[in-house]
Amino acid sequence: MDFRETDEQRALRAAVAALAAKYGHGYWVEKSKRGERTDELWREAGQLGYLGVAVPEQYGGGGGGITELAIVCEELAAGGCPLLLIVVSPAIAATVIAKSGTEDQRKTWLPGFADGSTKMSFAITEPDAGSNAHHISTTARPDGDGWRLSGRKYYISGVDETDATLVVARLEDARTGKLRPAMFIVPTHAPGYERHEIPMEITAPERQYTVFFDDVRLPAEALVGGEDAGLTALFAGLNPERITVAAYATGMGRYALGKAGDYARTRSVWGDPIGAHQAIAHPLAKAHVELELARLAVQRAAWAYDRDDPSAAEAANIAKYAAGEAVINAVDTAVQTHGGNGMATEYGVGTLWAAARVARIAPISREMILNFVAQHSLGLPKSY
Structure with a gap:
C-alpha cells in the first residue's frame, strides 16, 4: 500500500x-x-x-x-x-x-x-426519515411506459443551479410486493417538481432546499440502471460522497490554519510574535497533527474505493469522522488565534465556521458513523 x-x-x-x-x-x-x-x-x-x-x-x-x-x-x-x-x-x-x-x-x-x-443535485434525505434510508417515503409507480414520482426531500444542495436531481426513491417489487430502493434522474424543470429554499446560517454559495415531487411524470430511461440496480447504484455514490466531503473539510482546515499561522507569525503584542507563546503555538500544532491524520484517512479511503477493496466503506466512514472533527477544531483554533479579529470578515476564518461545523453533521452525522464502526468494525450489537 x-x-x-x-x-x-x-x-x-x-x-x-x-x-x-x-x-x-x-x-x-x-x-x-x-x-x-x-x-x-x-x-x-x-x-x-x-x-x-x-x-x-x-x-x-x-x-x-x-x-x-x-x-x-x-x-x-x-x-x-x-x-x-x-x-x-x-x-x-x-x-x-x-x-x-x-x-x-x-x-x-x-x-x-x-x-x-x-x-446534478442529489436527493436522499427526507423530513421523517433522517438517516434511516429504510423509511424513505418518496415512491415511484409504473405509468404506461414510464413512472410517476411522488414525495418530498429536504436539505438538498444547489437545486437552483442544477440541470437535474438524482432522486433516491422506492418502487414496488412486482415479485414480492415490497418496496425497494431505486434511483431516478429528474429534470429540475419537470412539471410537478417544486423547490422552496431553507434559510440557513451558513456562509456558502450553495443554497439548501426542500423539494416536492407532485406526481412527476418520468420516462422509462429516468430509472438509473434498471429496476434491479437500486442498492448497487445507491452504494456506488455514498462512499465517494463521504470521501470527498472529508477532503473538502481537510482543505477548509488547511486554509484556516494557514491564515492562523500567518497571523501568529506577524502579530506582536508583548514584543514578540504571539506564535512564540505555547498557548498559541500548541493548539495550532495540535490542529495541524489532527488535519494530517485526517488527510491520511482520506487518502487511504480513496485508495480503497478506487481498487474496489472491501475495506472502502469502513475507511470512508473513518475519513469522514476524522475530517469532521479536525476541521471544526482547526477553524475554531484559527478564530481563537486571531482573537476578536477572528470574527471579522476581512481575516477570512470566521466565514468558514458554520460550514466547518456542518462537516460533523452531513452527509452523515458522526453518531451514525460511530454506530457503523461499533457494529461493523468492532462486532458490537446493532444499537438502532
Whole structure:
C-alpha cells in the first residue's frame, strides 16, 4: 500500500491550488453573501478538466478515480473556495451513472459532467426519515411506459443551479410486493417538481432546499440502471460522497490554519510574535497533527474505493469522522488565534465556521458513523 502521489497527481494538486488562488476566499465570500453562484470558478475548473478527473476517458473525462477528485476538492477548499457541488455532482451523481447507469445514460450525462457543463443535485434525505434510508417515503409507480414520482426531500444542495436531481426513491417489487430502493434522474424543470429554499446560517454559495415531487411524470430511461440496480447504484455514490466531503473539510482546515499561522507569525503584542507563546503555538500544532491524520484517512479511503477493496466503506466512514472533527477544531483554533479579529470578515476564518461545523453533521452525522464502526468494525450489537 503506497500512498505516495504520482507525478500526475502532484501536478493536479498544484494546478488546482493555482486556480483557487486566482479566485481566492474573497471571491467565495462575496458570492455567498450576495446569494450568487460561483459560475466563473466552476466553468474554468470544468474547462481545465478538474471536475471530470474521475469520469471515464471514453466519455470525455480524465479517467482517474475518487483519489483525483478528492485532490480537487481539497485544493479548492485549501485555497479558500470550497465548492460543495463537487461532492454532489461529480462525486455522487457522475459516479452513480458511470458505475450503475445504462450505456445510454452514460452517453447522455457523463460528457457534461466531464467538462462541467452539467450539474446534478442529489436527493436522499427526507423530513421523517433522517438517516434511516429504510423509511424513505418518496415512491415511484409504473405509468404506461414510464413512472410517476411522488414525495418530498429536504436539505438538498444547489437545486437552483442544477440541470437535474438524482432522486433516491422506492418502487414496488412486482415479485414480492415490497418496496425497494431505486434511483431516478429528474429534470429540475419537470412539471410537478417544486423547490422552496431553507434559510440557513451558513456562509456558502450553495443554497439548501426542500423539494416536492407532485406526481412527476418520468420516462422509462429516468430509472438509473434498471429496476434491479437500486442498492448497487445507491452504494456506488455514498462512499465517494463521504470521501470527498472529508477532503473538502481537510482543505477548509488547511486554509484556516494557514491564515492562523500567518497571523501568529506577524502579530506582536508583548514584543514578540504571539506564535512564540505555547498557548498559541500548541493548539495550532495540535490542529495541524489532527488535519494530517485526517488527510491520511482520506487518502487511504480513496485508495480503497478506487481498487474496489472491501475495506472502502469502513475507511470512508473513518475519513469522514476524522475530517469532521479536525476541521471544526482547526477553524475554531484559527478564530481563537486571531482573537476578536477572528470574527471579522476581512481575516477570512470566521466565514468558514458554520460550514466547518456542518462537516460533523452531513452527509452523515458522526453518531451514525460511530454506530457503523461499533457494529461493523468492532462486532458490537446493532444499537438502532
